[in-house]
Amino acid sequence: MSVTGTLRTVRGRALGATDAGRPLEPGRSHANWVHQRDRRGAWFVVPFVIAFILFTLVPVGYSIYTSLYNTRLIGGTVFSGFQNYTATFQAGDFWSGFIRVIIFGAIQIPIMLAIAFFFATMFDLGIAKWGGAFRTIFFIPFAVPAVVASVMWSFLLEPQFGPFTHFASVLGFQGTNFLGTNLIFPTLILIVIWEWTGYNMVILFTALKAVPREVIEAAVLDGASLAKVVLRVKLPLVRPAIVVLVFLNAIGALQLFTEPLILQAYAPQSISNNWTPTLYLYNTAIGGQQYNLAAAGAVIFGLVIVVLSLVSLISRRRRGEFA
Amino acid sequence: MSVINPGVSAPSTTKAAERARRREERQREAEQTIRIFGIRRRTVAIVTALCVLFALFTLVPIAWMLINSTKNQANIFESFGFWFSRPFVLVHNFKMLFENVDGDGTYIQWLGNTALYAGLGGIGATALSALGGYGFAHFKFRGSKLAFSLVLAALLVPIAAITLPLYFVYAKVGLINNIWGMILPSMVSPVGVLLMRVYVRGSVPRELIDAARLDGASESRIFFRLAVPLMVPGLTTVLLLSVVGIWNNYFLPLVIFSKNSLYPLTEGLGLWASHASTSGDQNIYPLLVIGGVVTIIPSIALFLILQRYWRGGALLGSFAN
Incomplete structure (x- = not known):
């Protein structure tokens, strides 16, 4: 998941994304208004999402990467597939x-x-x-x-x-x-x-x-x-x-x-x-x-x-x- | 969410009066319960006795620590554990916390480190949770569902499972023995985000936000001026939980710090404990005891002072009341 992907908003989606349990009044302008303010709301979650990516997703990804390699004294790091898992x-x-x-x-x-x-x-x-x-x-x-x-x-x-x-x-x-x-x-x-x-x-x-x-x-x-x-x-x-x-x-x-x-x-x-x-x-x-x-x-x-x-x-x- | 905060609908004149009223109400309810079910005095006595027993089980180890923090090493082992004995060396023991014993490090430095990590990490976690919880509570945007699913998925993945992965990354980018390697990951608190989302839904009505918008207030102004004041009890809970979490964290600092001067208390005490049986220093056991006492007193005090926040507020996600 990328940050930009999180923030990008598709126009006209607002009607489908009404707030749970609260029926929207009919009318395009209201829908737009809801939609706009909702898009701004994304900024509130950005700091957490960035910290989460850096300090949770990246380490997990890097662990998976590391687990697929082997480091030897001679020859350096070589791809070893699932060898470490088997071990x-x-x-x-x-x-x-x-x-x-x-x-x-x-x-x-x-x-x-x-x-x-x-x-x-x-x-x-x-x-x-x-x-x-x-x-x-x-x-x-x-x-x-x-x-x-x-x-x-x-x-x-x-x-x-x-x-x-x-x-x-x-x-x-x-x-x-x-x-x-x-x-x-x-x-x-x-x-x-x-x-x-x-x-x-x-x-x-x-x-x-x-x-x-x-x-x-x-x-x-x-x-x-x-x-x-x-x-x-x-x-x-x-x-x-x-x-x-x-x-x-x-x-x-x-x-x-x-x-x-x-x-x-x-x-x-x-x-x-x-x-x-x-x-x-x-x-x-x-x-x-x-x-x-x-x-x-x-x-x-x-x-x-x-x-x-x-x-x-x-x-x-x-x-x-x-x- | 299944439970909505019922407290917000009834504004009270003063908080103290509200609390007193609630206490009275609770008392009346309890009396009613006892009368309705015809509970005998004996039952009340037995249940209370069981409570006393469990309270003893809870307090006895702490009492032992307090009492033995006044003893020298010989008396810790030889005198009766649940009473004081001469010489009374509390002050002497306390002074040792400022000395570098056995070359392992100085307690007071570890205390400072812990305060720094818990303070910065706790404030950061609370800020990120407040923003994130508010964003997830009142806004729907592209990716919000996915991002929130990630929060939920991360919710039950403890920092212990992330610790070794963090270590591998730190080893690569040179964050080993760097205080930010401890502080920054502590700011990621999925529990805090979820908790604040629940809390915001219960205590910051959407109608209020919409009204402010119609008055032309900007989103950031609404958040800081309107929402944050209403979120204070929830924020206190998140702050408290994350500070305690960092204060107690042992695995992460153990893995990423190899310099004694960077240790938090938990790691320093752990180091002393592992050296105690082999140490030549005749003060190592009293040091461990007094060190433990000085470690737990601030956090217990914090709890007693702030308990109305965690008791009245949400302690765990969906059980906000």
Whole structure:
């Protein structure tokens, strides 16, 4: 897509491009007027579109280009077709990380959304006391950078001195190593739940608040119980929000990077250099300086995310959003 | 969009009065709910207790950080983690943030870098989102559908997926170790554009714009004088979200900066964390703790101060309320 292509306007198109839901008055002059002011509107989106092209489309394009070449010490850069892709597909390192983050998301996202929905509902209905204060507290981790959260949790769960390790041994679980091979997975789930539950809860709360009170009152007059109102009335009405959150969190899980990288310093035996796809890509590109191979991996990784985004977009469009 | 902002139709006398009224209303609704469904006091108590538990889970790590930022290295490991111990060395720890420990770099410099990146990037992202969101909300022009589809497609592609591609380009054009390599891509915020589009549709009525046009106002004048003031709550949300996003970004600076003097806080702390177990410096752990504390205090404070914006405003695209 070129910028000029975006801005060029064809005369006489305005009637077809009326604003949604607002019928145009008949008459050519009005149509022209609408058309003219609409063309001027293009200038508003130009800055974003240029930045988007330079810092998203160009890098993606250049990655695809890089992924099709190989750099050798002798002979320079040569076209290699899909060689890097074949190498990436065959490398177990890449896929093991993918499978790991998929399992990670499949466990972590339902737990987190269930907690978030429970609290959002309770705050929405006003069943919990001091709902406003709790909402603020739950949201605080969103303001904590993942690096700090990871450092913090690795202190708390440190195998020798960590206070949580100490608690565990008081509770009868001596020698618990939260950062060991067996527990590193649940530990990371715990950290991510700590980081993101509040954010998800606030979004669900906002969505629940948008449900008209009349709907609830009507259900109550029909004799619906609290559980019924929550599960049969409220839940379906905020389903779009939940769907979006599932996709957002799934993409977050796919790109899991900071937490395992920081924890790796404390638990090198539990987290390998290819523990997640992004770790693999990072270590291949920056650590190994294998740009071409990493570019192929980055393209595949990006494609997976784009496909996921498209699925989410289509499902949202089908529900009538983004009309 | 499915949900239209209901707040704009009823202008309030003062914002404070409006908020108080809303709070009262919410309270009344809650009481009604409890009465209608016949919820027992015990249920309220149990739910509140669960909230307290989750609040503890949320706050305990932060409390641990705060308490241990006052300790020396030996006490961080040996004393009881959830109470203070002697010597109380908060000031000493804090002073170390101004020193170059282990030759890794100086915290205070990283703090300055982070503020610069988050400030410029956040303002840029907000400006581009305001313009773009307004353009997409009220104008239809050739290519607008395509451009907006791109925004939607980019919406769920995180910056992490763009980071390595950016690195490849930077390596080619010499933007490695250049602060603009960090700031400029942070200004691209598809979420911000979508959010502002929703917000503009809800809070800047088309009739108002058309009326101003009939009065002969230019498009730029309408935007700056008419639309922007109405967009302020939405803009604050976008600014807040993008500043936090940049403040928290770890992957991009990690990839594009190799000079310690350019690091933002996240990367500096990450470097200390990776050196902590091998470092010979006896202050490295207290430094990590105090560094974490000083990192999160501004962003938490920002949230508490601005929370009415994100609470009342749109936090995520289509759920504007």
